[in-house]
Amino acid sequence: MSPGARIAAFVAVLVLVFGGAALAGGAIEPRGADPSAGNDDNMSGETHAEEGATDTAHAPDPVRGLAVAADDLRLVVDEPELRRGRSSDLRFRIVDTRGETLRDFDVTHEKRMHLILARRDLTGFQHLHPTQGADGSWSAPVRLDDAGSYRLFADFSHEDTPQTLATDLRVDGDTDLRPLPAPRPAAKSDGGYDVRVSAEGAHPGQEAELRFTITRDGAPVKTEPYLGAGGHLVALREGDLAFLHVHPTEQSRNTVGFGATFPTEGRYRLFLQFKHAGRVQTVAFTQEVS
Numbered sequence: 001m002s003p004g005a006r007i008a009a010f011v012a013v014l015v016l017v018f019g020g021a022a023l024a025g026g027a028i029e030p031r032g033a034d035p036s037a038g039n040d041d042n043m044s045g046e047t048h049a050e051e052g053a054t055d056t057a058h059a060p061d062p063v064r065g066l067a068v069a070a071d072d073l074r075l076v077v078d079e080p081e082l083r084r085g086r087s088s089d090l091r092f093r094i095v096d097t098r099g100e101t102l103r104d105f106d107v108t109h110e111k112r113m114h115l116i117l118a119r120r121d122l123t124g125f126q127h128l129h130p131t132q133g134a135d136g137s138w139s140a141p142v143r144l145d146d147a148g149s150y151r152l153f154a155d156f157s158h159e160d161t162p163q164t165l166a167t168d169l170r171v172d173g174d175t176d177l178r179p180l181p182a183p184r185p186a187a188k189s190d191g192g193y194d195v196r197v198s199a200e201g202a203h204p205g206q207e208a209e210l211r212f213t214i215t216r217d218g219a220p221v222k223t224e225p226y227l228g229a230g231g232h233l234v235a236l237r238e239g240d241l242a243f244l245h246v247h248p249t250e251q252s253r254n255t256v257g258f259g260a261t262f263p264t265e266g267r268y269r270l271f272l273q274f275k276h277a278g279r280v281q282t283v284a285f286t287q288e289v290s
């Protein structure tokens with residue numbers, strides 16, 4: 001390397017180091033400067049309704065589920081490769097920095113662990129409640145009928161801190177990936193209920209009000225309590241499957257409402273689940289945010 005090239009390379013390294021430090025400083029500084037800001041990540045979904053109403057400047061992080069580890073906790077799946085079309089015991093655990101399996105979880109939405117599965121093309125949604133073994137690990141019988149790469153979300157709360165950690169599962173075989181369906185205001189649940197969605201304020205960074213109106217054969221359907229609310233909603237972003245913070249807001253007649261903050265423009269898939277006549281229904285919508 002010539003002396004000139006050497007100096008250029010050295011300068012480039014300096015730029016990288018200091019540029020990176022400046023970026024990191026910029027990202028970290030606001031938190032250090034405002035002690036209350038650091039608590040935002042710790043704000044549980046349950047307290048959001050009360051605290052968020054009086055302190056809208058410090059809303060909880062609307063995006064979760066992009067990391068396999070956060071806040072000294074890590075999601076570990078025993079066997080991330082599944083056989084297609086076979087029911088098998090999916091076992092996973094949450095471990096701390098010493099590798100110890102966590103045993104204590106808070107109850108949120110009536111359960112201590114919520115397991116969400118979705119293929120990368122946002123098909124194959126499943127919402128399961130695994131059982132905990134004496135060693136703290138979680139397991140659930142899982143069957144995936146289509147090959148591909150799946151996202152596994154472990155949604156839980158530990159020491160009053162809500163967490164959504166995620167990792168990938170694989171099902172080997174020919175994969176028939178499907179494009180995301182175009183946005184439509186109406187869809188049918190897997191059990192034949194008609195659901196209409198209305199989204200008010202679905203703009204980046206704002207809290208949108210999502211309302212779902214449910215009918216069956218034209219007659220209004222009032223949902224039964226499911227996981228402590230009139231319904232349960234999971235919202236995932238197309239592209240990276242970011243898992244949005246969503247909370248129930250209202251239930252009136254045959255309508256259930258949720259507050260959700262879409263962090264960016266783009267398309268999202270909404271998975272609504274509700275209970276009626278003792279059965280859980282699932283229905284999905286594409287939501288465009290611009």
Ligand SMILES: [Cu+2]
Pocket residue numbers: 109111113114115127128129227
């Ligand atoms: Cu759940």
